[in-house]
Amino acid sequence: MAHAEGQQHPIGIYFKVWILLFVISTFSYMVDYLHVESYLRWGLILLFMMLKAGFIVAVFMHMRWERQALMYAIMLPPVFVLIFTGLMSLEADNTFLSRITFFAV
Amino acid sequence: MAQPATTITDAPPEGWNGVVSDWSSDQRAFKNVPWGKAMMWIFLLSDTFIFSCFLLSYMNVRMSTTVPWPPTSEIFALSFGGDPIPLILIAIMTFILITSSGTMAMAVRFGYLRNRRMSALLMIATALLGASFVGMQVFEWTKLIVEEGVRPWGNPFGAAQFGSTFFMITGFHGFHVSVGVIFLLLIARKTWRGDFDNATPGFFTSRKGNYEAVEIMGLYWHFVDLVWVFIFAFFYLW
Numbered sequence: 001m002a003h004a005e006g007q008q009h010p011i012g013i014y015f016k017v018w019i020l021l022f023v024i025s026t027f028s029y030m031v032d033y034l035h036v037e038s039y040l041r042w043g044l045i046l047l048f049m050m051l052k053a054g055f056i057v058a059v060f061m062h063m064r065w066e067r068q069a070l071m072y073a074i075m076l077p078p079v080f081v082l083i084f085t086g087l088m089s090l091e092a093d094n095t096f097l098s099r100i101t102f103f104a105v
Numbered sequence: 106m107a108q109p110a111t112t113i114t115d116a117p118p119e120g121w122n123g124v125v126s127d128w129s130s131d132q133r134a135f136k137n138v139p140w141g142k143a144m145m146w147i148f149l150l151s152d153t154f155i156f157s158c159f160l161l162s163y164m165n166v167r168m169s170t171t172v173p174w175p176p177t178s179e180i181f182a183l184s185f186g187g188d189p190i191p192l193i194l195i196a197i198m199t200f201i202l203i204t205s206s207g208t209m210a211m212a213v214r215f216g217y218l219r220n221r222r223m224s225a226l227l228m229i230a231t232a233l234l235g236a237s238f239v240g241m242q243v244f245e246w247t248k249l250i251v252e253e254g255v256r257p258w259g260n261p262f263g264a265a266q267f268g269s270t271f272f273m274i275t276g277f278h279g280f281h282v283s284v285g286v287i288f289l290l291l292i293a294r295k296t297w298r299g300d301f302d303n304a305t306p307g308f309f310t311s312r313k314g315n316y317e318a319v320e321i322m323g324l325y326w327h328f329v330d331l332v333w334v335f336i337f338a339f340f341y342l343w
Contacts, residue, residue: 001268007213007217008218015210021203022200025199028337028338029343031343032178032191033191042343045338045342048338049337056330056331059210059326060330061324061328066138069123069124069127069136070146072149084157092164094170095165095169096169096170
């Protein structure tokens with residue numbers, strides 16, 4: 001049984017993910033170094049960020065081998081942060097508009 | 106009696122049905138998951154919300170300011186004799202944290218293989234890498250405060266909110282790394298002594314420890330690395 005003696009996995013997968021994390025980090029650093037701008041920049045930053053986060057949670061934190069009851073309990077709640085993000089960006093736009101309307105820079 | 110969690114042999118229903126049957130079952134929802142690990146995951150979830158709130162407030166002030174945001178790429182540049190290399194210190198810090206995550210994953214593996222010396226040594230290596238990360242952060246803060254004159258209420262580069270969000274977010278993350286280093290050294294000491302092989306009662310709780318403690322330690326450490334991934338993307342690169 002997989003869980004009788006805790007999480008045990010072949011060493012190879014750790015090394016593969018380790019190397020991948022280095023490569024992806026180098027890519028995200030290159031986004032800044034090569035002065036990629038605007039939507040391409042933001043898109044690439046988000047892409048590399050999500051890839052890195054996914055590999056760390058799935059393999060290093062063993063989430064892909066956990067039972068789905070735990071997986072959903074931990075992975076679903078952070079989705080609500082996206083709603084919070086939407087609310088806060090509306091709020092920020094409102095503040096910004098008020099500032100340029102009433103404090104005329 | 107053996108732990109009931111480890112004696113469940115019938116396969117759980119697949120997919121969503123399995124989730125429902127686990128959650129609606131008696132006594133425990135997280136079957137086959139040691140309680141310590143479940144609690145660490147729940148703590149990390151709550152920590153996720155704390156860091157999310159920090160990053161969201163940073164997003165909010167950055168979107169609503171009418172003053173240009175300071176150019177992080179240039180502020181965090183460092184010169185090694187020649188032209189300044191943009192963001193180089195932050196890149197080095199990122200690589201150090203990823204390296205430490207790798208050594209931590211190895212420590213968990215060697216722990217479950219009952220190789221306690223190797224596991225403890227890898228945890229000490231992880232702690233050293235973590236300490237060097239904090240050291241670089243101290244250097245970065247000192248440079249910013251003393252040489253560049255960045256304060257929580259203002260700075261010479263642009264929007265005043267840059268300082269407050271920077272100190273808040275990286276400070277809280279650095280605090281997590283520092284706590285992690287202490288936590289690592291404690292678990293490494295217990296591992297090295299063979300506490301988890303001999304089931305020595307713990308100092309505070311008198312509970313018998315086992316190698317799950319190393320995995321739980323690993324969860325915390327990988328989480329610290331995970332948070333840095335988001336800080337690196339949103340604060341430094343954006």
